[in-house]
Amino acid sequence: MPHAAFKxxxxxxxxxTPTLNEAAISSSQLIRFIPDxxxxxxxxxxxxxxxxxxxxxxxxxRCLWAWEDTNSNSYLGVGAEGDVLDPTxxxxxxxxxxxxxxxxxxxxxxxxxxxxxxxxGSNQVVITDTGRNAxxxxxxxxxxxxxxxxxxxxxxxxxxxxxxxxxxxSIYATDVLGNPALATSxxxxxxxxxxxxxxxxxxxxxxxxxxxxxxxxxxxxxxxATMVGGVTLYGNYIVTSVNSTSEFVISGNSQATSTDxxxxxxxxxxAIYYNGIGPIPAGTGYGIGPYGIGGxxxxxxxxxxxxxxxxxxxxxxxxxxxxxxxCPLNGPIYQWNPTIGSPVATVIPTAPPVNDGMFVAxxxxxxxxxxxxxxxxxxxxxxxxxxxxxxxVWNALITNQAxxxxxxxxxxxxxxxxxxxxxxxxxxxxxxxxxYVGPPYVYGFNEIGNGCGLVGRKxxxxxxxxxxxxxxxxxxxxxxxxxxxxxxxxxxxxxxDLDRNHLDKIRFAANSRFxxxxxxxxxxSNGGExxxxxxxxxxxxxxxxxxxxxxxxxxxxxxxxxxxxxxPPIGASLNQYIYQHETSTDADVRPMVSxxxxxxxxxxxxxxxxxxxxxxxxxxWGYYNGSxxxxxxxxxxxxxxxxxxxxxxxxxxxxxxxxxxxxRIRGRLISIKLESNDIGTFWRLGNIRYRTQVxxxx
Numbered sequence: 001m002p003h004a005a006f007k008x009x010x011x012x013x014x015x016x017t018p019t020l021n022e023a024a025i026s027s028s029q030l031i032r033f034i035p036d037x038x039x040x041x042x043x044x045x046x047x048x049x050x051x052x053x054x055x056x057x058x059x060x061x062r063c064l065w066a067w068e069d070t071n072s073n074s075y076l077g078v079g080a081e082g083d084v085l086d087p088t089x090x091x092x093x094x095x096x097x098x099x100x101x102x103x104x105x106x107x108x109x110x111x112x113x114x115x116x117x118x119x120x121g122s123n124q125v126v127i128t129d130t131g132r133n134a135x136x137x138x139x140x141x142x143x144x145x146x147x148x149x150x151x152x153x154x155x156x157x158x159x160x161x162x163x164x165x166x167x168x169x170s171i172y173a174t175d176v177l178g179n180p181a182l183a184t185s186x187x188x189x190x191x192x193x194x195x196x197x198x199x200x201x202x203x204x205x206x207x208x209x210x211x212x213x214x215x216x217x218x219x220x221x222x223x224x225a226t227m228v229g230g231v232t233l234y235g236n237y238i239v240t241s242v243n244s245t246s247e248f249v250i251s252g253n254s255q256a257t258s259t260d261x262x263x264x265x266x267x268x269x270x271a272i273y274y275n276g277i278g279p280i281p282a283g284t285g286y287g288i289g290p291y292g293i294g295g296x297x298x299x300x301x302x303x304x305x306x307x308x309x310x311x312x313x314x315x316x317x318x319x320x321x322x323x324x325x326x327c328p329l330n331g332p333i334y335q336w337n338p339t340i341g342s343p344v345a346t347v348i349p350t351a352p353p354v355n356d357g358m359f360v361a362x363x364x365x366x367x368x369x370x371x372x373x374x375x376x377x378x379x380x381x382x383x384x385x386x387x388x389x390x391x392x393v394w395n396a397l398i399t400n401q402a403x404x405x406x407x408x409x410x411x412x413x414x415x416x417x418x419x420x421x422x423x424x425x426x427x428x429x430x431x432x433x434x435x436y437v438g439p440p441y442v443y444g445f446n447e448i449g450n451g452c453g454l455v456g457r458k459x460x461x462x463x464x465x466x467x468x469x470x471x472x473x474x475x476x477x478x479x480x481x482x483x484x485x486x487x488x489x490x491x492x493x494x495x496x497d498l499d500r501n502h503l504d505k506i507r508f509a510a511n512s513r514f515x516x517x518x519x520x521x522x523x524x525s526n527g528g529e530x531x532x533x534x535x536x537x538x539x540x541x542x543x544x545x546x547x548x549x550x551x552x553x554x555x556x557x558x559x560x561x562x563x564x565x566x567x568p569p570i571g572a573s574l575n576q577y578i579y580q581h582e583t584s585t586d587a588d589v590r591p592m593v594s595x596x597x598x599x600x601x602x603x604x605x606x607x608x609x610x611x612x613x614x615x616x617x618x619x620x621w622g623y624y625n626g627s628x629x630x631x632x633x634x635x636x637x638x639x640x641x642x643x644x645x646x647x648x649x650x651x652x653x654x655x656x657x658x659x660x661x662x663x664r665i666r667g668r669l670i671s672i673k674l675e676s677n678d679i680g681t682f683w684r685l686g687n688i689r690y691r692t693q694v695x696x697x698x
Contacts, residue, residue, distance in 0.1 A: 006672060006688045008598060010041030011542030013489035018671060019642040021599030026671075028544040030555065030587075030594040032514060033537050034684075041540045044620075044684035045594040045676060047514075048584035051577055052076070052570050053098060058089035060529075061572035063458075065317035066564035067324065069338045073097075074565050077324050078578070079315025087309045092326055092345055094338070095578075103336050103345045105328075106275040106307035114269045116191035118149030118183035123173045125153060128189055134159045134169035137276030137342075139349040141332075143223040143376065144270045147210040148191035150184030154221075155376065156332070156349045159273075178350075178395040184211075193264045194222075198229030198256035205233065205256075210246045214239045220250055221375035224265040230257030233264075236377045274332070275307035276346035314457065314504065316357035318367075320391060325367060327358045330378065333367065335391070350394050351386065354378045357457065362418050363436035364388040364401065370413045370425065374404075380412035383425065383434070385443070403442045407432060414454040420465045424478075426454035431469075431483065449483035452476050456503035459519065463510040463538070463562065468517050470506060475519075475536070486536065490543045494521055494534045502528040509560035511569050513582055515539040520556045523547075529574055530556040544596075551593040551677065585682050595675035600639070603668055603692065609640070611666045611695035618686035621656040628656045630681035634674055634688075638667030646671065666695045 009024035010033050018026050025043070033041030053076075063079035075094045082091030082104060090102035115128035125148070127140075134140075138159040145154040157171035173181040195208040205228070207220065214220060218239045225234040237250040312328035319325060324336045326345055332353045334345035356371025356378070365388065372384040387393035387400040396403045407413060410427030416434075417424050423434030423443070431449040436442070452471050454460055460469035467478040468486075473495055475486040488494075499522040507530065509518040515538050520530040532547040533556055548555045557571035564570070568582040579588060586592050603610035621628040632654045637646035651673075652661045676683060 002693070003689055003691050006598075006601065006690065008043065008672075008685065010043065010540065011489065012544040012596070013599075014493050014545070015489050015491055016599065017642065018599040019602075019669065023601050024599050025544075025596045026599045028596040029546040029549070030552065030592055031544055031546075031596050032516065032535070033540055033542050033544065034514070035539055041537070041542050042684055043596060045585070045592065045682055047582040048586045048588075048592050049571070049579040049581045050584045050586075050588055052566075052580040053095050053100065053578045055100070056576040057093065057100075057572070057578065058086075058576060059083050059091070060574065060576060061559045061578065062313070063315040063317050064559045064561045064570055064572060064578070065319065065324070066561055066566045066570070067319035067322070068565045069322035071339065073338065075324070075338060076566060076570065076578070077317045077319075077326065078572075079312065079317055079326060079328070079559075081313065082309060082311035084311050091310055091312050091328070092315070092334075094324065094336070096338075102309075103343070104309040105334050105345045105347065106277075106309055108273040108275060108307040110271050110273065111265065111268050114146055114148075114191040114193065114267070115189045116146060116148040116153070116187065117189055118151070118185070118187045120149070120183055120186045123151075123180035123182050125149075125151075125171050125173055125183075126168050127171065128168050130167045132169070132273075133166050134161045134273070135276060136161055137346060138169075139274040139276065139347045140171065141272040141274065141353050142269070143272065144193045144265045144268070145209060146191045146193055146269060147212070148183075149187040150211050151181045152209065152211060152213065153191075156274075156347070156351075156353050158349045176395065177397060178393070191269075193267060193269070195261065195263045196226060196228045196233060197261050198231060198252070198259060200229065200257065200259045201255055203252050203255050204240065205229075205231070205237075205250050205252045206243070206247060207250060208247050212246065212248060214242060214248050216240065216242060219375055220248075221377050222264065223376045224270050226262055226264045228256070228262035229260035231255075236375055273307060274347035274349075275344070277343040316359065318358065318360040320360055320365065320367070325358065325360060325391075327355050327369070329356060330354055330371075333358055333369065333391075348391055350392050352384055352394065356380070356413065357416065359416060359418050359423075361385065361423055361436070366401070367391050368416060368418075368423060368434075370416045372404075379406065381407045381410065381427070383407070383413070383416070398440070401439060401442045405443065405445055407445070409447065409450075410453070415457045415460050417460060417462065417467075419462050419467050419478075424460070424467060426460060426469065429453040431478070448478070449476075452483050452485075456506040458504065459506040459508055461508040461510055461517075461562075463512055463517060464515070466538070468508070468510075468536070468538075470508070470519050470521075487541075488534075488536075488543060490534055490545050493532070493545045494519070497523045497525070497532070499524050499526070499528060505530055505558070507557055507560055509533075509557060509569070509571065510562040511581070512563045513568060518560075520558075520560075530558055532556060549593065552587050552590065555587070585680055591677045591679045593675065593677045595673060597637075597673040598671050600642070600669035600671050603670055604694075609666050609668055609695045610692050611664075612636075612670070612690050612692045613662060613664050614691040615652075615661045615663060616689045617654040617658050617661070618688050619654070620684040620686065621681075623682050626682075627680075630676060630683040631655055631678045632674055632676045632683050634661070634672065636663055636665050637671040637673070638665050639669045640667055642669070651675070 083089035633651035
C-alpha cells in the first residue's frame with residue numbers, strides 16, 4: 001500500500017470553502033505559527049498566561065502602561081472603568097511588587113451662589129465656599145463664566161489656601177496668554193454669571209457679562225445647558241455683534257418662542273473641584289501661582305478635602321520620565337509621581353479640561369492631547385500640545401513651544417500615537433504624520449493616507465518600526481513604502497461578525513517575542529465586549545484566529561501592552577484579572593484547549609474512494625529538554641461531496657509513545673482536526689503520514 005504525507009499549508013484561511021482550502025487550515029483556536037528555515041510556518045500550541053496580579057481589579061480594565069522610576073522601581077499603570085456604585089473600586093491604579101495602589105482622581109461638583117472677592121490691581125481672587133476646606137493641591141474647573149472686579153474667570157485654576165481656611169481660598173486670574181489679569185475694582189463676595197435675553201421669533205440671543213472682552217467672530221462657550229425663551233443653549237456660539245463692554249449677541253440654534261431672560265445655571269456658580277491630596281510635581285519651575293504660596297509655601301496645611309473617585313469609559317496612559325500621566329476619555333489630564341507618592345493622581349490645572357486622549361511625544365517630550373478644547377467644548381479634530389519639557393505651559397507664546405493644530409479633513413480624530421520617528425494621527429477617513437519641525441510652528445502635519453481611517457480608538461499600534469491598524473473593512477500597515485493594505489484570508493471571521501456599536505473596544509496587541517499582531521474585537525453575539533481575536537504573524541505573513549469558549553472563556557483581552565520593563569506582554573481580561581503572557585503552557589490555572597481543523601484533502605482526483613488504514617504521528621511533544629508528555633487528539637472527517645455532512649472518525653489520542661493509529665476510514669475528501677486539552681504540555685506539528693489504497697468507485 002502506498003504511503004503519503006498530510007502536508008499542511010501554513011496559515012489559516014477561512015475565506016475559502018473547505019474544499020477550495022485544500023490541505024490548509026480553515027479554523028483555529030489558540031495556536032501560532034513559527035518560521036522554519038524555508039520561511040514556511042510550523043503550527044504549534046499558543047503560549048499560555050498566568051496572573052500578573054493575584055487579585056481582580058474590580059472593574060473592566062481598558063488600558064495598561066509600564067514604566068520605571070529613577071530608583072529602578074517598575075510599575076504597571078491600570079486604567080479601569082471603576083464603579084459608580086462602589087467608590088472603593090478604583091478606576092486608576094498602579095501595581096508595584098504585587099501591591100496595588102488606588103490613585104483614582106477624586107472630584108467634587110458644586111452648584112453654589114457666586115461669592116468672589118477681588119482687590120484692585122491684583123490678580124488674586126478669593127472664593128467663598130463654606131465648609132469646602134480646599135487643599136493647597138486642589139484645582140477648580142469653573143464651568144460658568146464669572147465676571148467680577150473687571151475680570152472674567154473661566155476654566156481650570158490651581159487652588160491656594162496657605163492659611164488653611166475652611167471657607168475661603170484663592171485662585172490667580174490670568175489672561176489668554178498666561179499673564180496676570182489684574183482686577184480693576186475691589187469687590188467683596190460678588191460676581192455674576194452670563195445673563196441671556198431672547199425676543200420671541202428671533203434667533204439672536206443677547207448676552208450680558210460685564211467686561212467680557214469678546215469681539216465679533218469670537219467663540220462664546222456655554223458649558224451648562226440653560227433654557228431661555230424656549231431655546232436650550234449649550235456648546236460653542238459665534239459672537240455676531242458687540243453692543244458694549246458688558247453686552248454682546250450670539251446666534252441661537254432656533255427661534256425663541258417667547259421674550260425671556262435667564263441666567264446661566266440659574267445665576268449660580270457651577271464648578272468641579274479636582275481634589276489633590278499631597279504635593280504636585282511640576283514639569284519645571286514653580287507653576288502658575290506666586291512663589292512662596294501653595295505647594296511650595298510654608299503656611300499651615302489645610303484639612304484635605306475628599307471627593308468622589310471618578311469613573312471612566314476608557315483611558316490613555318503614558319509616562320513623563322518617572323511621572324505617570326493619565327487621561328480619562330473626555331476628561332482632563334492627570335499626573336502622579338511615585339517618588340513623591342501622592343495618594344491620588346492630581347489634575348494638571350493648565351492643561352485642557354476635556355480631551356479624547358493624549359500621549360507623550362518622543363522628539364522633545366511634550367504631552368500631545370487630541371479631541372481637545374480651548375473653550376471647554378470638545379473639538380474632535382483639535383490637537384494641542386504643551387511646551388517642551390514643561391507640562392504646566394499650554395498657552396502658545398513666541399517664547400515657548402506650546403501650540404495647537406486642527407486637522408482639516410475628516411469628522412473626528414480617532415487615535416494618536418508616537419510612532420517610529422513621528423507622531424501619527426488617525427481620523428475616521430485617513431492618517432496624518434505629525435513631525436517635529438521646531439519653532440515657530442513646532443509640528444508639521446501632512447496627510448499620508450486617505451480612505452484608510454481607523455475603526456476604533458485603540459485599533460492601531462507599532463512593532464519593529466512598522467505601524468499596523470484596523471480600518472473599517474481591512475487591515476493596513478505603514479512602513480517605508482507608505483500605506484498599504486494587508487491581505488487577510490480570515491476577513492470573514494472579523495468583519496462579518498464585528499459589533500460596530502462597540503468599535504472603541506477593539507484592542508491592538510503586539511507581541512514582539514513572536515512577531516505577532518493581534519486585534520481583539522467585539523462580536524455581534526457577545527453583548528458588546530471583546531470575544532474574538534485575529535492574529536497576524538508579520539514574519540510569515542500568516543493569520544490565525546480564536547474566540548472565547550466554554551473551555552477557555554477569557555481568551556480575549558480588554559487591554560494590552562507589549563514586552564516592557566515588566567517582561568513579556570501583559571493583558572487584561574473580562575474577568576477583571578491581569579495576565580502576563582508567554583509565561584506558561586496553560587490558560588492560567590485551566591488547560592488551554594488548543595486546536596485547528598484543515599480544509600479537505602482530496603485523496604484522489606479520480607472517480608474512486610480511498611481507504612486509509614494507518615496514521616503515523618509526527619510531532620514535538622514538549623519543550624526542548626523538557627517533558628515530552630503532551631496528549632494530542634486527532635479527528636478525521638470524511639465526505640464524498642463538498643456539501644455532504646462529514647462523517648466523524650475519532651478522536652484518537654496520540655502521545656510520544658504512539659507509533660501509529662488505525663482509523664480505517666474511506667472517502668474522497670478528508671479533513672483533519674488536532675486538539676489538546678491537557679495541563680502543562682506543549683506540542684508542535686511535524687509531518688504526519690498515512691497509508692492508503694483505492695477502495696472502489698463511488
